[in-house]
Amino acid sequence: MPEPLAVTSDQARAEELRRLLTRAAHAYYVLDAPEMEDPVYDRLYRELLELEQAQPALISPDSPTQRVGGAPAEGFTSVAHRIGLLSLDNAFSLDELEAWYGRLLKVLDRTGDLAMVGELKIDGNALALSYAQGLLVRAATRGDGERGEEITANVRTIQSVPLRLQLNHPPAWVEVRGEALIPDGTFAAINAERAQRGEALFANPRNACAGTLRQLDPRVVSARRLDFFAYTLHLPDDWRPGPGDPPRPTSQWEALRWLQAAGFKVNPNAALLPDLAAVEGFFAQWEEGRKALPYATDGVVVKLNDLRLQDAAGFTQKAPRWAIALKYPAEEAPSTLVRLACQVGRTGVVTPVAEFEPVPLAGTTVSRATLHNADRLAELDLHAGDTIVVRKAGEIIPEVVRVLSELRPAGAVRLELPHVCPECGAELVREEGEAATRCVNSSCPAILRGALRHWVSKGALDVDGLGGKLIEQLVDRGLVRSIADLYGLDAALLASLDRMGAKSAENLVAALAASKAQPWHRQLYGLGIHHVGDVNAKALAQAFPSAAELAAATSADPGSPDLITAVFGIGGEIAQSVQQWFTTPANQALLEQLEQQGFSLASPLDAEASGTTGPMPLAGQTLVLTGTLPTLTRSAAQALIEAAGGKVSSSVSKKTSYVVAGEEAGSKLSKAESLGVTVLDEAGLLALLAEPAAA
Numbered sequence: 303m304p305e306p307l308a309v310t311s312d313q314a315r316a317e318e319l320r321r322l323l324t325r326a327a328h329a330y331y332v333l334d335a336p337e338m339e340d341p342v343y344d345r346l347y348r349e350l351l352e353l354e355q356a357q358p359a360l361i362s363p364d365s366p367t368q369r370v371g372g373a374p375a376e377g378f379t380s381v382a383h384r385i386g387l388l389s390l391d392n393a394f395s396l397d398e399l400e401a402w403y404g405r406l407l408k409v410l411d412r413t414g415d416l417a418m419v420g421e422l423k424i425d426g427n428a429l430a431l432s433y434a435q436g437l438l439v440r441a442a443t444r445g446d447g448e449r450g451e452e453i454t455a456n457v458r459t460i461q462s463v464p465l466r467l468q469l470n471h472p473p474a475w476v477e478v479r480g481e482a483l484i485p486d487g488t489f490a491a492i493n494a495e496r497a498q499r500g501e502a503l504f505a506n507p508r509n510a511c512a513g514t515l516r517q518l519d520p521r522v523v524s525a526r527r528l529d530f531f532a533y534t535l536h537l538p539d540d541w542r543p544g545p546g547d548p549p550r551p552t553s554q555w556e557a558l559r560w561l562q563a564a565g566f567k568v569n570p571n572a573a574l575l576p577d578l579a580a581v582e583g584f585f586a587q588w589e590e591g592r593k594a595l596p597y598a599t600d601g602v603v604v605k606l607n608d609l610r611l612q613d614a615a616g617f618t619q620k621a622p623r624w625a626i627a628l629k630y631p632a633e634e635a636p637s638t639l640v641r642l643a644c645q646v647g648r649t650g651v652v653t654p655v656a657e658f659e660p661v662p663l664a665g666t667t668v669s670r671a672t673l674h675n676a677d678r679l680a681e682l683d684l685h686a687g688d689t690i691v692v693r694k695a696g697e698i699i700p701e702v703v704r705v706l707s708e709l710r711p712a713g714a715v716r717l718e719l720p721h722v723c724p725e726c727g728a729e730l731v732r733e734e735g736e737a738a739t740r741c742v743n744s745s746c747p748a749i750l751r752g753a754l755r756h757w758v759s760k761g762a763l764d765v766d767g768l769g770g771k772l773i774e775q776l777v778d779r780g781l782v783r784s785i786a787d788l789y790g791l792d793a794a795l796l797a798s799l800d801r802m803g804a805k806s807a808e809n810l811v812a813a814l815a816a817s818k819a820q821p822w823h824r825q826l827y828g829l830g831i832h833h834v835g836d837v838n839a840k841a842l843a844q845a846f847p848s849a850a851e852l853a854a855a856t857s858a859d860p861g862s863p864d865l866i867t868a869v870f871g872i873g874g875e876i877a878q879s880v881q882q883w884f885t886t887p888a889n890q891a892l893l894e895q896l897e898q899q900g901f902s903l904a905s906p907l908d909a910e911a912s913g914t915t916g917p918m919p920l921a922g923q924t925l926v927l928t929g930t931l932p933t934l935t936r937s938a939a940q941a942l943i944e945a946a947g948g949k950v951s952s953s954v955s956k957k958t959s960y961v962v963a964g965e966e967a968g969s970k971l972s973k974a975e976s977l978g979v980t981v982l983d984e985a986g987l988l989a990l991l992a993e994p995a996a997a
């Protein structure tokens with residue numbers, strides 16, 4: 303019986319691959335001690351992916367291939383926490399710490415020392431993770447402490463969150479809490495990328511993390527590389543360890559060890575502190591020490607070590623009596639406002655910026671700080687000559703936190719965003735419901751400079767030797783009025799510009815010529831269409847392999863961007879922005895000019911890809927997924943459909959070929975029934991995929 307035998311060995315291989323890959327990822331992301339070379343990891347990962355794609359029954363929810371699942375969500379559901387997430391009381395001085403400790407001794411009716419655990423207070427976002435029979439089944443934000451938002455698909459992308467606990471006898475149910483964060487380096491990279499795309503910057507890593515956790519598209523979350531430190535554990539009373547499992551913890555210190563053994567990343571800087579003097583030493587040590595850490599901390603958390611004593615101490619209305627957050631003072635300083643400046647970005651967004659007397663802050667001298675947008679400016683009620691308080695900590699972008707209005711000079715003028723663009727004089731617009739004020743003059747020099755910088759940037763056309771200063775000269779002298787003009791520049795003209803030699807001019811002309819061979823998705827990204835970052839550009843370029851095809855899709859039915867939203871990951875807002883871009887005459891002219899300069903604006907026919915594809919039973923068909931399928935995750939189902947030549951759409955219409963419905967299917971199922979669209983279950987889908995291609 304060759305068949306069943308083959309299946310069994312595939313299954314064994316899939317399990318083996320999952321074990322190897324999970325172990326390697328744990329070593330890399332949790333222990334920070336890589337034990338497998340990247341190319342080896344990639345090869346094994348691909349092998350597993352191929353096995354799973356060929357035999358979806360082999361997919362298990364804890365497979366490393368299942369971290370980035372599913373199509374973008376339409377929203378989040380609010381869920382009740384099984385155990386409320388309380389906050390912590392704060393102490394801002396050692397006196398307040400000592401007062402807290404005194405109250406704790408009194409409540410516990412104790413004298414003498416209480417052992418504490420000192421942990422860093424990570425400045426991230428609290429998460430509650432639920433594991434059932436060892437599998438991650440739910441992740442939720444803190445919310446108001448009683449109810450949070452269910453963000454499981456996003457949290458699954460965090461590599462340091464185990465999808466399955468490393469225990470032989472996992473509890474029927476356990477809740478783990480900890481802090482999700484974005485490390486400073488990653489934060490800087492995210493903001494640099496956003497600046498390049500002309501998007502608003504995140505004020506600090508915590509805001510970036512919160513914004514990321516609420517992203518509807520798990521692929522975006524995955525790209526942002528969040529991290530997670532676990533710090534508390536709620537085990538059911540009847541849990542007993544299996545062979546090799548860590549013992550049931552009786553203290554916070556043991557709970558941290560338990561979490562570590564179960565596969566979580568636990569912050570390595572926690573310390574067991576025998577008495578109050580040790581707590582104060584720990585606090586003092588990290589006041590300086592935290593500056594060298596690659597993530598933000600705003601204090602230390604002190605927790606009574608003994609879990610039975612924690613129970614005895616209990617809770618106040620909003621916080622445990624057995625723990626306290628001891629905060630470091632924020633890095634703030636007063637300064638005097640010199641000028642309100644305005645920056646115009648690539649997409650025309652106007653950002654107000656405060657320029658003030660230089661002040662030393664968090665290791666650098668600061669003289670400019672963002673005021674974010676018109677609303678924030680109004681909220682601060684900024685006046686000329688105001689004394690302001692500026693904050694900066696580590697990687698955080700300096701910002702104005704408040705205005706000391708009591709020190710305001712008499713008769714000072716209230717400051718507002720200008721009504722016209724400071725660069726080109728065009729009237730600024732602010733759309734209903736948008737925070738941003740924009741210049742919409744497409745020939746505004748600030749926008750043009752930004753567009754050129756973006757076009758030549760690394761992720762786009764990647765042209766070396768065309769920096770900001772040179773772009774400024776080209777625009778100011780009227781030598782370049784559009785992206786296409788770059789390709790008409792000759793070396794002699796370039797060599798005559800400031801700080802350019804004959805050699806660098808020649809190199810630049812060659813680099814520009816070479817950039818014409820960049821793939822279509824990079825060109826599309828380089829055009830700087832609002833909402834079309836590198837990920838979306840790739841998805842669009844794959845579905846529409848030339849500018850002509852994409853343009854045709856946008857003009858097919860004006861007002862209905864359906865052909866574009868059928869692309870995986872592309873929602874209505876993005877589609878609308880693409881449609882608007884392609885139907886704007888100035889942009890159509892730009893595409894024409896680029897073609898005249900020798901751009902094909904198309905993907906070369908990929909012989910390899912088209913030659914290796916198997917039968918395409920779903921070619922030309924559009925499917926809609928709804929509800930939870932018994933074994934396939936959404937991303938697995940989607941990948942299978944796409945591999946078979948089909949498209950997955952998020953809404954049901956008369957043109958939908960099939961609706962695949964699982965448990966708790968909602969309105970899409972009833973819509974399919976009312977339109978007479980064939981409804982399949984998972985088995986039906988798999989049968990369809992196994993059919994030979996329709997003639």
Ligand code: IVH
Nearest residue numbers: 388389390421422423424428481533603622
């Ligand atoms: S324990 C009931 N430990 O600080 C006790 N919290 O200000 C629950 N936080 O909501 C919290 N690092 O988001 C704890 N090592 C740590 C922490 C920590 C950061 C956050 C957490 C909490 C907030 C309270």
